[in-house]
Amino acid sequence: MGTMLSFKEVTKIYPGAEHIKAINELSFDLEDGEICTLVGPSGCGKSTAMKMVNRLIPMTSGKILIDGQNIDRLNTIELRRGIGYVIQNIGLFPNMTIGENIAIIPKMKGWDEGRIKERVETLLDIVNLPAEEYIDRYPRELSGGQQQRIGVARGMAIDPPVMLMDEPFGAIDPINRDHLQNEFLKIQAKLKKTIVFVTHDIDEAIKMGDKVCLLKDGKLVQFASPEKMLTEPANDFVRDFVGGDRTLKRLNLLTIRTAIRPDPPVVLETEKSATAGTIMTETGAKHLITVDSEGRLTGYIDHEALKKDGETVEQIKCETEAFLPDTSSLKDGLSEIFSHDLEFLIVLDDSKRVIGTLYTDDIKKILRG
């Protein structure tokens, strides 16, 4: 860890528009492996800020450092080849196959054929487009979403530590966008690139960003984690921009883990039914979660179940679908609770072991802060 990308009082004045600072003394630091979403109203300078990083737009004053190096000291071509670049309209080269598109920078860097081929296949695998099927196709033979994924793959071709993405999912319908966002976050969890991600959609900014950088008229209004931006908006502009449903947005952002109630009332399914009855009377719990010897969820019992004949818990337990993994969002959790009219939700870890429960009361407490 450490700072990977920093803006130091960067200012941009376009020639011919001398009275406007398209970017006005912008400063922020981005840690290695973080996604920073640049967001703000149209014309606020998001694209300008981003394109100064690879010098597509020359800055007027200030400094940009990548991994401590002033980008002005680097050769433009070398600088750009070290930064992944993905734009809204993708810009795949129509005259080249998917494989050639991805291979273009590795080729220019003089990689040998074998290494290039291997890299292209790995990348296609990462973006979930099987190489055998896609490598020899042309861009026009792909759907918009698939082209976008190729755009991302091409941007990552030489495994650059820093990537710039200008509204990469802007041209994609909402359902596929959500899907691509999730997929991209999964990829990012593995690859840990430092990414500047431009979007005009605050929901996307909050979802994708480790840091959100909100701009207005070229000025930084707030630079903070999404959670912080939602709970502590710097001023009315931020409050308005993130919207009146700030609280609900936080539900989307927070995982169930943050509101989990530990020490759930569990009973081993090999226990005697009577034991379960005793536990319920003693603890006053209306439900007991039943687990196997590994602690994995198998079902639940309530007072109705206790009336059934059966020697062991296993014989009297009921099936349940009232569970979610702890990595789900609070929004999903709440939605599950409401739609099935549950008293609580059972929370599981990766291996389906019961680790706690989720109550609406706890969610309220979290949101109140």
Add this chain to the structure above:
Amino acid sequence: MTSNFLTTFFRKFVPALVAIVIVLWLYKYYGALEYTLKNLAEFFRLIYEHLILVIISMAAAIAVGITLGVIMTRKALEGISPVIMAVVNVWQSVPSLGVIALAYGILPLLGMSGIGIVPALIALFMHAVAPIVRNTYAGVESVSSDVIESATGMGMTQKQILFDIEIPNAMPVIMGGVRTSTAIIVGTAPLAFLIGGGGLGFWIFTGIALVDMGIMLAGAVPVALLAMFVDYLLAMLEKVVVSKGIQADQYA
């Protein structure tokens, strides 16, 4: 696959075949074949002169036209390119005979002969270069700015962008210009005879002067077949130089 092949076959080859059969029948009927066989040596000389006219002016037009068209798309010339294009457009509207006449009239003013193969070549070249310049310019200009931006942002040099991205993506339009200008050259080449440029125009104009269909067709039919053959060659060439990713008839 098969049905696809059959459609192409009926749409393209059958009409061409019919045309060739008709032309060859006229050729025989009016005694052009006989005349040609009798004057075989001259026939070969005229074909040779004709091919020289077509090939040299074509090659020059392609080389100069593409180069000029590309240069006009460069940033430094942004201001004057529209002016050059306007001139090119006006120039292109001058009829073939007019261009030949101009060469005949103007070259002597420049201290060159207005008669012979060189003025003929200059006239054909001048006539054919316009569509290529125009299409090259338009083709390169029309390459999507997103494509150029991502190429630049990825770290491709100007030269790499020109040769790997801009020209290949402009190729369908450039080839359109090349085909237009070839058609013009093949069609105009017989007129070269009028200013002493030689070629099959000799028989055509002789035939006309003598009101002898045989001699006229002995010159005209090879010219027509040559036009078809050259167009076919260019269609083949187009398949080779235009990437499959942007070939127009892929889904036609």
